[in-house]
């Protein structure tokens with residue numbers, strides 16, 4: 562990548578597009594003025610969000626492709642064929658790098674929706690990209706170059722971790738790290754609700770719950786110790802943690818989390834295999 566600002570376009574300027582755009586800006590990799598996003602005309606919130614960061618915000622998809630070097634496809638899966646249909650119909654030069662973050666939409670499907678010369682990479686980011694703490698993966702399509710892969714890696718590494726994977730892993734990854742923040746937000750909410758039930762003030766309960774998740778997560782990453790060993794370190798003989806863990810096991814906590822990943826993966830597969838709706 563050259564030192565000049567990369568022109569980044571977003572087809573679909575919703576929650577995840579905004580998180581990535583703000584992450585790229587805070588990483589110093591781009592600026593609002595080098596970005597353009599399209600939204601549905603009814604989506605004035607997203608329209609305003611891109612304007613607020615100094616980007617161009619439009620209600621058509623063709624200018625996004627025309628004005629960008631890298632185009633991020635960030636609509637709902639069911640909207641992808643419609644939005645990319647706009648580009649194909651316009652007959653414009655789409656000799657660009659397209660990064661699709663759409664859940665379940667395969668490289669083969671994307672290549673069919675786009676003009677023939679387009680190069681496609683599938684990416685699965687997650688929402689903490691906003692604060693450059695995301696977990697992203699990417700899969701290169703057949704038409705992409707080494708430079709395309711390098712640009713993608715540089716973009717994704719600027720907003721968190723980045724791994725290159727195979728497309729067969731993407732549905733499970735979407736279920737784990739793509740959706741994962743939502744499960745953790747529920748966990749934080751539930752931890753805090755438990756604290757409040759036992760008499761803690763709400764703000765303290767949220768502060769303790771979120772810091773506990775952050776600290777526990779950092780220990781797994783930074784000590785390189787198996788989570789089961791760390792769990793044992795917390796669990797004193799005849800103590801409170803053992804009592805809490807027993808209750809969680811009785812309620813099927815692990816099974817519920819494992820099952821969530823399984824059904825979320827299946828939902829992605831419905832999109833990949835059974836058509837997009």
Ligand SMILES: NC(=O)C1=CN([C@@H]2O[C@H](COP(=O)(O)OP(=O)(O)OC[C@H]3O[C@@H](n4cnc5c(N)ncnc54)[C@H](O)[C@@H]3O)[C@@H](O)[C@H]2O)C=CC1
Nearest residue numbers: 573574575576577600601604607635636637638644663664
């Ligand atoms: N929200 C998340 O944490 C993550 C989302 N994703 C993927 O990102 C994509 C978008 O998800 P969200 O941002 O959550 O949804 P969202 O609903 O916030 O954003 C969708 C955007 O598409 C726009 N849109 C609708 N019709 C359009 C059209 N015809 N042309 C152009 N834009 C159009 C809407 O105005 C909206 O800005 C999905 O495919 C999802 O699978 C991937 C990883 C994480």
Ligand SMILES: O=C(O)[C@@H]1CCC=N1
Nearest residue numbers: 664735736739740741
């Ligand atoms: O819920 C969804 O469909 C998207 C994919 C991963 C996170 N959000």
